Amino acid sequence: MSETTGQELSAFDKIEKVKEILDRNGRQSSRLIPILQEVQEVYRYLPKEIMNYVAQALGIPAGRVYGVATFYAHFALEPKGKYLIRLCDGTACHVRGSEPILAELRKKLGLTAQHPTSDDLMFTIETVSCLGACGLAPVVVINDEVHGQMTPDKALKLIDDVLQAEKA
Amino acid sequence: MTDKKVLFIDGKEVEIENERNILELCRKAGIDIPTFCYQPELSVFGACRLCLVEIEGRGIQSSCSTPPEAGLKIKTNTEEIRNLRRITMELLLASHPQDCLKCGKSTKCKLQAIARKVGVKDIPYKMSVKDLPVDKSSYSLIRDPAKCILCGNCVRMCSEIQGVGAVNFTNRGSRSTVMTAFGKDMFTTECVNCGQCAAVCPTGALQIHSEIDETMKDINNPEKITVVQMAPAVRVAIAEEFGLPAGIDSTKKIVAALKKIGVDYVYDTNFTADMTIVEEATEFVQRLQNGGTFPMFTSCCPAWIKYAETYYPSILKNISSCRSPQGMFGAVIRKAMPDFTGKDNKDIVSISIMPCTAKKFEARRDQFKHDGKPEIDHVLTTQELAEMLKSSGINLAEIEDHELDMPLGMYTGAGVIFGVTGGVMEAVLRFAAEKVGGIKDAIEFKNVRGFEGIREAEVELNGRTFKFAVVHGLANAGKVAQSVIDGTCKYDLIEVMACPMGCVGGAGQPVSEGCVKKKLRAEGLYKADEKCALRKSQENTAVYDIYDKYFEGGPATHEAHENLHTTYVARPKAQMEMDLNRVNDGAVTVELNLSGENMRNGVEDLMGKVLGKIRENGLQDTVKVGVTFGHTGEDPMVTVAGKAVEADAEKVLAAIKAAKK
Numbered sequence: 014m015s016e017t018t019g020q021e022l023s024a025f026d027k028i029e030k031v032k033e034i035l036d037r038n039g040r041q042s043s044r045l046i047p048i049l050q051e052v053q054e055v056y057r058y059l060p061k062e063i064m065n066y067v068a069q070a071l072g073i074p075a076g077r078v079y080g081v082a083t084f085y086a087h088f089a090l091e092p093k094g095k096y097l098i099r100l101c102d103g104t105a106c107h108v109r110g111s112e113p114i115l116a117e118l119r120k121k122l123g124l125t126a127q128h129p130t131s132d133d134l135m136f137t138i139e140t141v142s143c144l145g146a147c148g149l150a151p152v153v154v155i156n157d158e159v160h161g162q163m164t165p166d167k168a169l170k171l172i173d174d175v176l177q178a179e180k181a
Numbered sequence: 182m183t184d185k186k187v188l189f190i191d192g193k194e195v196e197i198e199n200e201r202n203i204l205e206l207c208r209k210a211g212i213d214i215p216t217f218c219y220q221p222e223l224s225v226f227g228a229c230r231l232c233l234v235e236i237e238g239r240g241i242q243s244s245c246s247t248p249p250e251a252g253l254k255i256k257t258n259t260e261e262i263r264n265l266r267r268i269t270m271e272l273l274l275a276s277h278p279q280d281c282l283k284c285g286k287s288t289k290c291k292l293q294a295i296a297r298k299v300g301v302k303d304i305p306y307k308m309s310v311k312d313l314p315v316d317k318s319s320y321s322l323i324r325d326p327a328k329c330i331l332c333g334n335c336v337r338m339c340s341e342i343q344g345v346g347a348v349n350f351t352n353r354g355s356r357s358t359v360m361t362a363f364g365k366d367m368f369t370t371e372c373v374n375c376g377q378c379a380a381v382c383p384t385g386a387l388q389i390h391s392e393i394d395e396t397m398k399d400i401n402n403p404e405k406i407t408v409v410q411m412a413p414a415v416r417v418a419i420a421e422e423f424g425l426p427a428g429i430d431s432t433k434k435i436v437a438a439l440k441k442i443g444v445d446y447v448y449d450t451n452f453t454a455d456m457t458i459v460e461e462a463t464e465f466v467q468r469l470q471n472g473g474t475f476p477m478f479t480s481c482c483p484a485w486i487k488y489a490e491t492y493y494p495s496i497l498k499n500i501s502s503c504r505s506p507q508g509m510f511g512a513v514i515r516k517a518m519p520d521f522t523g524k525d526n527k528d529i530v531s532i533s534i535m536p537c538t539a540k541k542f543e544a545r546r547d548q549f550k551h552d553g554k555p556e557i558d559h560v561l562t563t564q565e566l567a568e569m570l571k572s573s574g575i576n577l578a579e580i581e582d583h584e585l586d587m588p589l590g591m592y593t594g595a596g597v598i599f600g601v602t603g604g605v606m607e608a609v610l611r612f613a614a615e616k617v618g619g620i621k622d623a624i625e626f627k628n629v630r631g632f633e634g635i636r637e638a639e640v641e642l643n644g645r646t647f648k649f650a651v652v653h654g655l656a657n658a659g660k661v662a663q664s665v666i667d668g669t670c671k672y673d674l675i676e677v678m679a680c681p682m683g684c685v686g687g688a689g690q691p692v693s694e695g696c697v698k699k700k701l702r703a704e705g706l707y708k709a710d711e712k713c714a715l716r717k718s719q720e721n722t723a724v725y726d727i728y729d730k731y732f733e734g735g736p737a738t739h740e741a742h743e744n745l746h747t748t749y750v751a752r753p754k755a756q757m758e759m760d761l762n763r764v765n766d767g768a769v770t771v772e773l774n775l776s777g778e779n780m781r782n783g784v785e786d787l788m789g790k791v792l793g794k795i796r797e798n799g800l801q802d803t804v805k806v807g808v809t810f811g812h813t814g815e816d817p818m819v820t821v822a823g824k825a826v827e828a829d830a831e832k833v834l835a836a837i838k839a840a841k842k
Contacts, residue, residue, distance in 0.1 A: 024761040025792045025801070028808065032785050061363045062759035065810055068362075069780050074346030074371070075362035075755055083351040 022055065030055045031063060035070045042071040045081055049088060057097075058089040094130050094137035096175055099154045103143030106151040110164070114151060115140065117165040121172055135179070136172075186251040191258065201225070203244040203255060204232050212257050215266065215295045217383045218332035219245040221695045222681060223341055226333050230269050231295065233262055241265065266299045273330050275306040277384070284328070284385040289692060291383030292330060313358065318366035320545055321374035321390055321538035324348075329359050329386035335378035342681060344656030345488070347372040359386070362755060371491050371754040373655065375484035375679045376538030376688025389538055389562055389689060393569045396559040399530040400443045406522050407530045409439055410510045410589075412450040414536035414600030414684035415563045417705035418698075421691040422567035423578040427698040428705030435534075435566070437583035442573045446518075449585050450533065451592030453509035454599040454608070456727070457481065458718035460745055461503045462612040463736040465674060474498045476665060476672045479605050481505045483543035484679035486749060488655050493662040494751035494778050494816060502746040506599065507533050507540055508549050511556030512744040513589065516731040532559045534566050536600065536687030539679070548747045562689025591723035594624075594710035601703040602653040602683035603629040603636065606676040610640060610649075611717040618642035624716050630707075632682055632696070635661065637672070650675045653683055666781075751778070753811030761792075761806040768805045769840045771795075771833065772820045776811030779818045783828075787818060790830035795837075804837055 022030065034051045038044040048067060053059055059082050068075040082088045098118065102111050115138070119125060122136050130137040146152045149161025153168055160171060186197040188206070195210045202225065207214045217229040227246035234244045237254035241262065244255075256262070274296060281287050316324040333350065336359060340346040347370050351360045361370045379387040399405050416432045425431075436447045465477055480486060480501040489500060504512070514531045522529065533540065543549065544557040561569065570577060584590075595611050598604030606629045614623035618641075628638040629649065634657040638649045650672045652658050658677045664670040680686045685702035693699065710716060718724070728734055732741040753776060773788045788808075795804055817825035821836035 023801070025796065025806070028761060029789060029792065032789065060759065062757050062808065062810075065362070065755055065757050066775055066808070069754075069775055069777055069810065070785075074340065074349065076346055076349035076351075076360070076370075079360075079362045080349040080351050084353045 027055050028063075028066075031066060032070075035067065040070055042073045045071065045073070045078065046085075049078070049082060053088060057093045057095075058091055060092075061090070092130065092134055094135050096136050096155055098136060098138045099141050099144070100138065101142075101144045101146070101150070101152040101154075102140040103147065103150075105143075105147035109150040111140075111151040114153065114163055114165050114168045118153075118168055118172065121169055136175075188249055188251060188253040188255065190255045197249045197251060200249055203234060203236075203242075203247045203249055203253075206249050207234070207244060207255070207257055214244055214257060215298055216245060217291060217295070217330060218334060220334055220338070220381050223334065223337040223381070226337065229273075229330070229332050231266055233265055235259055235262060263299070267301060270296050270299050270301050271304050271306060274301060274304050276309050276311065277330065278310050278327055279308075285323070285388045285391065286328075286385035290385060309355075311358070316361075316367050317390065318368035319372065319374065319390060320368075320541040321376055322367060322372075322379055323388045323390050324367055325386055325388070326358050326360065327386075328384045330384055331357055331359065332383060333359070334381035334383070335359060335387055338377045338381050342654045342656055343373065343375060343377060343484075343488075343679065344654075344659045345371055345373055348378060365755060369756050373484040373487040373491070373679065374539035374542040375655070377680060378688075379538070380688040380690075380692060389564060390541065391565055391568075392541070392559045392561055393565050393572070396532055396561060397442075397569065397572075399532075399558065405528055405530045406446070406518070406524050407444045407532060408446040408448065408514055408518055409444050409532045409534060410448050410450045410453075410507070410514075411435060411534045412507070412536055412540075412600065412684065413454065413597050413604075413706060414687060414690065414702065415534050415566070417600070417685065417702040417709070418536065418690045419563050419567055420577060421693070421698065422564070422571075423576060425578055426701065427693070428701035428703075428708075430705055430709045431577060432709075433582035433584065434577050434580050436585050437580045438570050438575050438577055440583055441575060441580070442570070444532070446521075446586045446589075447583075448510070448589035449592050449596075450506045450510055450535075451596030451599070452589045452721070452723065453506040453513060454596035455593055455718035455721040456509050456513075456724045456745070457503055457506050457599075457605075458595055458608045458612050459724060459728075460509075460736045460741065461501050462609055462616065464501055464503060465609070465613070466617065467737060476670055477501055477674050479674075479676045480747075481599065481605055482539070482678050482684075483537070484539040485655065485658055485677040487539070487542065487752065488658065488679065489662060490749055490752040491754055492659065492777060493666065494776075496662055496665050497749040497751070499665060500749060502748070504549070504745055504747045505540075505543065506596075507535065507543060507557065507560075508747060509745050510589075511544070511549060512551075513727060513731070515551055515556050516744065517589070517727065520730075530559070531557045532561065533557050534561050534563070536563050536684045536690045537680070538562060538688045540689075546747075548749075563687075564689055564691060567691070588723040588726060591721060592713070593718055593721050594713035594716035595718040596721070597710045597713065598706050600684040601706050602678050603631065603651045603676065604683065604706065605678075606638075606649055606651050606674070608718055609674065609676075612719055613642055613647075614640070615717065615719065629676075632700070632703075647674070648672045652676065653678045654681055655679050750814045751776070751811065751816040752813050753809075755810060756812075758807055758809040761808060762801055764802060764805045768803050769822050769837050770805045770807060770820075771837060772807045772809055774809050774811060774816060774818055774820075776809075776816055778816065779811075782818070784818050787828050787830065787833075791819065791833050794830050794834045798834065800837065803841070 038048050064078045065075045068078045151163045153160045153163045187194045190210045200206045214232045216232040218226045232244045235256040311327045313326040420431045439447045478500045518529045541560040544560045595608035607626045610626045614620040636651045682699045686699040818828040822840040826836045
């Protein structure tokens with residue numbers, strides 16, 4: 014089965030998109046970070062083969078690309094789920110009870126800190142140090158949608174909603 | 182001098198000349214400031230925080246990254262500085278394994294030496310040694326990242342001087358590690374095995390892959406005949422390991438020592454250096470006569486060869502097809518030793534002693550194998566030889582001289598200078614001046630000597646002006662290689678040596694910072710050349726005797742080509758592949774090859790067109806598309822069902838349809 018179904022880009026489209034990103038950035042090694050950011054939007058992580066492709070295209074050692082990719086927390090080297098759940102564990106969210114929410118979410122999805130992504134690549138749970146939305150603490154962000162004043166129950170409901178939407 | 186600029190170090194006036202920083206000035210003033218990350222030939226990094234000095238009015242500064250200014254008042258040894266240095270060392274040691282007794286770098290480790298120097302007596306911090314796997318995949322080097330102190334010397338050496346960048350900083354903070362791309366084994370990366378990373382590594386994090394044990398086992402086996410060849414640069418450096426100055430010629434002492442530990446025959450790689458000149462100069466002349474590919478590059482340096490194979494496969498045809506002297510010696514031993522000894526080749530052990538870590542890789546190249554087995558069994562570096570002798574209770578400084586064995590120990594001065602940048606070129610010129618130019622008395626060509634990274638020389642021979650270049654450091658070699666691809670290269674012959682200053686600065690040599698000792702070693706080789714009665718390779722009669730007996734009487738014969746020449750292969754920087762779709766087994770596979778060279782030649786456009794054709798024809802579910810980044814050997818842009826297809830989307834589609842039937 015090819016990966017052409019759904020809104021997901023096919024792997025053909027993705028690698029062509031990488032070429033387009035490289036071209037748009039003038040294949041300048043000084044543009045490495047923005048290039049990697051855009052590539053990560055395409056793949057939701059940075060596959061090592063694609064990092065190697067970027068290195069070849071920019072004429073820099075693959076090790077330098079890998080060095081940059083591993084330096085910044087923003088870059089993911091493992092595939093992330095279709096739904097990236099980021100739970101804020103900054104000071105405000107922490108004191109307002111982010112920990113029980115994290116525990117419940119992980120329990121529901123069978124995930125841990127070491128194993129943050131579900132095997133079907135549907136969900137990834139990450140904690141972040143502050144989202145700058147302390148007034149809404151505790152905060153859960155699913156992809157780009159911000160959900161404030163969370164409780165474990167409310168958070169679980171969000172997951173159920175996602176699952177419902179996926180079924181439909 | 183009216184404009185003499187001075188500053189003051191510990192109250193003494195010191196003149197500022199061309200020093201780049203205060204550290205260099207302190208050293209000039211006779212004060213050895215401790216440092217790990219400062220290497221004169223590399224960029225200033227300022228990471229290790231050990232070279233601290235106090236500058237009046239500015240407080241504590243790192244001396245390596247502070248440029249000198251007139252009038253500064255510097256203190257190098259205050260109580261505060263002493264304490265800071267000791268604390269820095271204690272912190273470094275708190276995350277360093279405490280297994281010095283078992284470490285290959287022990288007694289030569291800079292970390293160990295400076296810990297003693299700054300007076301570390303205790304580590305008052307919680308130990309946090311990283312648990313990281315040791316990488317022994319490379320024939321040349323061992324990488325033990327747990328011992329790394331993150332000084333970055335290897336990273337800068339590999340990228341700044343060698344233009345490779347096989348190791349880099351990865352991760353961040355307490356998880357920082359110097360690693361290969363994607364954490365791959367060294368052997369599968371673009372590493373060219375030059376070993377310069379290990380030469381500047383202050384700890385045991387990068388070490389030479391030792392072959393002492395296997396070698397001694399064969400030397401101690403009475404069933405085996407052991408034959409040693411020794412490269413030119415070894416003789417002017419090994420004495421340093423025994424407390425003698427750099428540059429003295431220890432040839433006869435090395436022979437004596439090897440004989441003493443039980444080696445049967447000790448020969449000289451200079452012999453095949455002479456042979457290389459005869460063979461390579463003949464190739465050069467034939468290329469001239471037959472309209473062959475120019476410019477021609479020399480082929481003695483195995484790190485250069487792997488570099489060209491990895492980065493510039495399209496110029497492999499420009500590289501002389503002659504084996505390196507080590508490789509030629511392997512063939513000569515295989516041919517001649519059964520006659521000399523009456524023994525079968527399986528009982529003959531071929532050992533080479535080299536200033537070089539890349540020679541270990543070279544000896545295992547498929548092209549240097551005979552009947553599937555490497556012709557050279559063991560390659561030891563100068564450092565390993567010294568260690569092996571010490572472990573056998575031999576002090577090179579005190580041993581009586583012994584002559585080399587003949588006939589393969591016969592050499593000329595031209596062979597000796599192979600060990601220094603410009604030496605191969607000068608040896609070629611001594612041959613060409615006589616054979617092409619008809620000039621009998623031309624021996625010294627001082628215009629190719631020196632230590633500039635890229636040097637040029639012109640020589641007129643037989644009414645034609647030839648342009649030569651001598652290059653050391655692979656980043657420099659890369660510039661010349663690129664100029665060949667761009668069509669702007671104006672040279673006829675280019676000598677390349679990967680290591681700074683040539684083999685005298687090889688990574689197998691005793692560790693020496695900067696260029697002082699390397700220059701002494703180079704002088705040692707030129708002196709040894711001067712002492713030779715014969716100074717031109719063509720005067721080495723033993724070489725011609727071997728040609729007569731084993732290689733149909735001369736260079737460029739069929740037998741010479743079979744045994745003394747070699748071939749090169751394109752190599753990927755990293756072996757990797759990815760599938761672009763998932764299909765059932767049995768589907769036709771199309772493979773697009775994004776190697777560096779193919780990228781230059783438009784493989785990405787081809788990829789776009791091929792993917793378009795597959796889409797248009799609805800083949801996504803039945804044709805498997807994969808991407809690779811190069812193979813060792815053939816390196817076609819696109820293959821269909823394993824066969825190379827012309828780089829044209831229509832032809833690829835036709836091939837897919839043909840393969841489907």
